[in-house]
Amino acid sequence: MAQIKRFGKVKLDVLDNGTATATATAQDAAGLPATLPTGSGAPAWTSSDPGVTVTPVATDATGLTATVAPAVPPVLVTGFTISVSCLLADGVTTISGVSSANNIVAGGPTGFQVAVA
Secondary structure (H helix, E strand, C coil): CCCCEEEEEEEEEECCCCEEEEEEEEEECCEECCCCCCCEEEEEEEECCCCCCEEECCCCCCEEEEEECCCCCCEEEEEEEEEEEEEECCCEEEEEEECCCCCCCCCCCCCCCCCCC
């Protein structure tokens, strides 16, 4: 069975188009940046809430960058977290990390819905 030994740091930067970029940085036991060993598995990204999608960035060969976006159709979400985990090349050790709490919030008004009774 895999052992969870070390934890990474996840950083979330909000962009102006309704998406965000999550970047995972591997770190050692002292919290210093580290490099994943050659042969490690691809990082797996997940959201704590189904109202949020997390998709690895296809152009990032390391798999350490993902796009975070509202689900379709979008819903407001409070306090979701993003997690990333990776099985190291030894086939036993799994490292993981979790972001701080984040929110999907409504954007500014773009029009009206008109109802006639």
